[in-house]
Amino acid sequence: MTHVLESQLPILIVLLVLGTVAKVATVRSGGEPGALSRLGPAVLVPDRMKAPVMVACAAGELVMAAGLLLTTHPIFRWGTVAFFALSTYVLLELRRRRPDAGCGCFGEVSSAPVGLRSIGRTVALTVMSVMSVWAPVTGWEAAIRPSWLMAAGVAVLLALSPEIEEMIDRVRFRAPCEQRRGPAESVVLSRLRASGTWRAHEGELASAEPYDSWRELCWRFFAFRDQDQNDVVFAVYLSGRRPAVRMAVVSAEDSGSLPEYTPVSA
Amino acid sequence: MGHPSVERRRVLAAAALGRESGVPGPDPGSGDPMTAVAGEILDVSPHLIVIETPEGTEERLVIAPWATAWHGADAAPADLPVGSMVIMRALRDGRVVERIWADTTRITGTILSISGRKDLTVELDCGPHRGHRTIVIPYRASGRLQVRHPKFEPGYLFDAIGIRRDGTGLALLPATSQPPYPARAVPPPPPAYAGLQSRISGTVTWSDMFDEEERGAAYPMLERPDTGCPDAGVSCAGLPYLALGSLLQIRNICSRRSANVPVVACGCVAGRFCDRCVECDTSPRGRIAELSPFSYVELGGDLVKGCFNAQIGLG
Numbered sequence: 001m002t003h004v005l006e007s008q009l010p011i012l013i014v015l016l017v018l019g020t021v022a023k024v025a026t027v028r029s030g031g032e033p034g035a036l037s038r039l040g041p042a043v044l045v046p047d048r049m050k051a052p053v054m055v056a057c058a059a060g061e062l063v064m065a066a067g068l069l070l071t072t073h074p075i076f077r078w079g080t081v082a083f084f085a086l087s088t089y090v091l092l093e094l095r096r097r098r099p100d101a102g103c104g105c106f107g108e109v110s111s112a113p114v115g116l117r118s119i120g121r122t123v124a125l126t127v128m129s130v131m132s133v134w135a136p137v138t139g140w141e142a143a144i145r146p147s148w149l150m151a152a153g154v155a156v157l158l159a160l161s162p163e164i165e166e167m168i169d170r171v172r173f174r175a176p177c178e179q180r181r182g183p184a185e186s187v188v189l190s191r192l193r194a195s196g197t198w199r200a201h202e203g204e205l206a207s208a209e210p211y212d213s214w215r216e217l218c219w220r221f222f223a224f225r226d227q228d229q230n231d232v233v234f235a236v237y238l239s240g241r242r243p244a245v246r247m248a249v250v251s252a253e254d255s256g257s258l259p260e261y262t263p264v265s266a
Numbered sequence: 267m268g269h270p271s272v273e274r275r276r277v278l279a280a281a282a283l284g285r286e287s288g289v290p291g292p293d294p295g296s297g298d299p300m301t302a303v304a305g306e307i308l309d310v311s312p313h314l315i316v317i318e319t320p321e322g323t324e325e326r327l328v329i330a331p332w333a334t335a336w337h338g339a340d341a342a343p344a345d346l347p348v349g350s351m352v353i354m355r356a357l358r359d360g361r362v363v364e365r366i367w368a369d370t371t372r373i374t375g376t377i378l379s380i381s382g383r384k385d386l387t388v389e390l391d392c393g394p395h396r397g398h399r400t401i402v403i404p405y406r407a408s409g410r411l412q413v414r415h416p417k418f419e420p421g422y423l424f425d426a427i428g429i430r431r432d433g434t435g436l437a438l439l440p441a442t443s444q445p446p447y448p449a450r451a452v453p454p455p456p457p458a459y460a461g462l463q464s465r466i467s468g469t470v471t472w473s474d475m476f477d478e479e480e481r482g483a484a485y486p487m488l489e490r491p492d493t494g495c496p497d498a499g500v501s502c503a504g505l506p507y508l509a510l511g512s513l514l515q516i517r518n519i520c521s522r523r524s525a526n527v528p529v530v531a532c533g534c535v536a537g538r539f540c541d542r543c544v545e546c547d548t549s550p551r552g553r554i555a556e557l558s559p560f561s562y563v564e565l566g567g568d569l570v571k572g573c574f575n576a577q578i579g580l581g
Contacts, residue, residue, distance in 0.1 A: 097284065098283075098284055098285065175455075175504075176506075178506035178507060179455075179487075179504060179505070179506055179507070181489075181499065181507075182489065182507065184491070185491060185492075212274075212275070213492070214275055214489075214492050214509035214510070214511065215489045215492060215507055215508075215509055216279055216507070216508055216509045216512050217506050217507065217508070219279070219283070221275070221278060221279055221282060221509075223274075223275075223278055231274070231278055233278040233279070233281060233282045234282065235279065235282040235283055246282045246283060246284075247282060248278070248281035248282045248284075250277060250278055250281045
């Protein structure tokens with residue numbers, strides 16, 4: 001039983017350290033005006049606060065990783081639970097307010113928009129950290145006694161990581177999604193038509209053929225009209241076989257917009 | 267599929283992705299705004315210039331004491347001939363002129379043929395949207411141009427600045443050092459994960475193939491089927507794909523000004539140049555945007571110098 005409780009500790013430590021490294025690297029390389037990559041919870045705070053927020057977050061992760069590794073003090077364990085629970089909330093909020101932003105969990109590799117998998121991953125991590133609260137040994141002791149449960153934890157996290165697909169694409173194409181030639185418009189259109197978002201809104205459209213389509217960075221947009229002559233715009237992410245789809249209705253007179261957000265099929 | 271309104275794309279994309287749709291125009295934080303003014307000279311004196319704008323209205327502008335002019339060579343503002351077309355950089359809401367370019371044109375394209383013995387006549391292919399153009403290199407400028415164009419033969423790129431006289435373009439100054447490869451053999455961009463280029467920097471140039479008074483940019487990296495431009499999507503600068511209607515945030519590193527400029531055309535020819543700008547420092551290779559003269563001047567660029575070092579982001 002004791003092996004069960006401590007089995008996930010080493011994974012949490014490694015992830016916290018990776019998170020620290022990636023965030024520090026992003027801050028160090030960043031600073032350009034209007035960065036093309038819009039990453040992580042930092043998009044929710046004002047510009048001048050971005051770097052301090054990321055550094056503070058990275059420092060917190062490092063302290064917790066060290067605490068988990070070297071001591072059994074509950075403050076670090078409950079701190080980790082709080083950290084991952086908070087991350088889940090932040091990702092949900094991020095997905096609601098900025099559907100185009102990636103989670104930034106591992107720096108700019110995590111540039112795909114936040115989907116159910118990223119959120120599932122933070123939930124899994126929260127569960128793992130709750131499990132580890134009552135572990136009787138420190139992180140390094142757990143790490144020198146690997147078990148099958150640890151391997152299972154790693155497998156669950158890998159399955160929930162959208163970054164893996166992006167890494168494979170990077171090895172295949174040697175360029176990030178926004179610099180690769182995208183799939184043909186018809187292919188993306190059929191992916192759109194296979195999505196839940198499309199099925200939910202198909203009935204409102206005046207015509208099933210888009211009147212305009214364009215690509216910007218890693219998204220392809222399709223504009224339709226609905227029966228009231230409003231514009232219905234769908235955005236389809238260009239990477240992945242079942243990509244994220246976003247949509248909004250913009251009234252015909254409106255030049256600003258009051259977007260209507262919908263659940264995502266990611 | 268047509269392009270009913272590329273302006274609309276920005277609003278729709280911003281709505282779908284829940285982000286702010288940017289506003290075209292200069293960044294308020296980048297100092298006193300400079301305004302570009304264009305027109306035909308009706309009268310000029312050392313302190314005052316009277317022009318007729320393209321809309322047909324007459325405007326009187328004060329010439330600043332430090333103002334300079336260019337008309338094939340540096341000139342005093344008062345010496346500019348009446349009737350020439352000018353683009354001016356003006357301060358104080360466009361009332362005080364500090365730099366005047368008269369009849370200035372830019373000649374950019376691929377050399378198709380060269381003829382003539384003293385004055386050379388050159389036919390250029392300026393890209394699928396802009397067609398062919400025939401220009402003249404006067405004998406006095408040919409040495410200077412050929413030094414910077416060592417491959418002065420058909421199939422290679424040509425880029426020069428000159429003046430329009432009687433409807434013909436006269437090339438006078440080289441606008442770049444000619445890239446050594448044929449126009450069809452653009453080198454590939456550096457590997458994106460080499461970790462060298464964390465921000466997109468390069469050179470920004472201008473072209474007079476835009477509508478008068480238009481503010482906008484030609485951008486090389488557009489999807490071919492979307493734009494109907496068979497030569498788009500080529501660049502050696504590692505640019506991301508954008509669409510007509512996207513808003514580019516361009517920052518002039520030399521003058522520290524930045525502005526949001528919409529993409530209005532396909533930069534097929536600009537994408538073929540893998541050159542550098544040495545205006546204030548040496549820029550990374552590759553033209554990242556080609557601006558209309560108005561946008562270029564308002565970002566603090568000098569038409570005669572032909573380029574400035576810039577960084578781009580998505581506005």
